[in-house]
Amino acid sequence: MEGTKKGLFKAYLDFNVLYKILIGLVIGAIAGIILAASGVTALPAWISMFGTIFTRLLKMIIIPIIVGSLVVGASSVSPANVGKVGIRVVLIYLATSAIGVIIGLLLANIFQPHAELADAVAKAAAAAGKDGSTNVWKVIYEIVPTSVLSSLVNETVLQVIFFTLLFGLCLSFLKISKDERIAKAAQTTYEVFDCLTEIMMKIVRGIMQYAPIGVAVLIAEVFAKNGAQIAGALVTVTVACFIGYAIHIVLVYGGLLKIFGIKIKPFFKEARTPFVTAFVTRSSNGTLPTTMAAAENLGVDKEVYAFSLPLGATINMDGTAIYQGVCTFFLVMTVYGRGLYFGEMAMITLLATLASIGTAGVPGAGAIMLAMVMQGIGMPIEPATNIAGAYALILGIDAILDMGRTALNVTGDLTCTTCIAKKLGFLREDSVLLK
């Protein structure tokens, strides 16, 4: 008996997390529909608690994960490498991610993905007080915290990002200090943060093992209250995201390759393998060896891609950016019954671009960052609220959305790397891209 129990638990742990969450979505939806059909619109408090625990776990991890991953991300680029190649690569990575968010937001405005949640009207009335006429200057100067501790305690995301990026960049300089004592201390600090980030990632993996249960309960609540018709909203979210991914490949990557004078056909012939690998593994990091092999085959100098591709797998997430644009709109529209104000869209573009730096290249990381972006625009995923239910809906289809966004993330790394290599003369003369 004991052995079977262990066996079952192990089988649960071994089964792919994202499929488990998808199964959680289906079970939760079926349970919710049955409940609604039998006239039950709310779950008993003790079952509902399992959903609340899940949203609390998510909220718990946001700030620690930003601090850890941004300090490590910013300090792992050595200043020596941030020469002419590094700065250009980072800029093109950030620019394409920002364009990604804008494409996502545009598509969201066209498709208006949203679900009709039962008590959304009350929420909309509550939100009506917010006129969105944000003072732009205030938004900008408030990025600079007056007290780092209060930013952390109040979970003011943008201020935390600002300070941790500064911290990480200074750390990267200290790591190569001529003063041996400082260099050693900086290296130790880096290792401590590296380890802290690994611990956070381990906690996230643990939370994700619990996610199927949390998602099932949250979804059951949403369906019990709202009936089955909201499922259609998820199809709209998926279609909007995938159209965004396709537009980004054709217009942004196609455009960049053309501008930099790179032959498109042989490029995409080589990019196919990392694209498919990323689609299947849902991990930019996991795809890295395949992306590097593609860069090598394309004739990019190792000096460039050995630096820019690992960096891209960590900080360049165009697919994730598009997904953030579509999903933030979905959440706001679903919960507050309105679209996004201009100020909010500007804020989302900034936050989601910065969030892409802190998104690890592993399956499902973008969904955690979505919670962070929502927190950043002042609409946190609070437990036992409509927004938690709407977020659970998105999380339920994350496996599908993640496939497309990871494939795009990786293609973006390869495109930007090849363009910068061509521009700075780091493409081998025999490259298929030049013939």
Ligand code: ASP
């Ligand atoms: N899975 C994505 C990647 O590895 C990150 C994300 O979840 O958005 O690039």
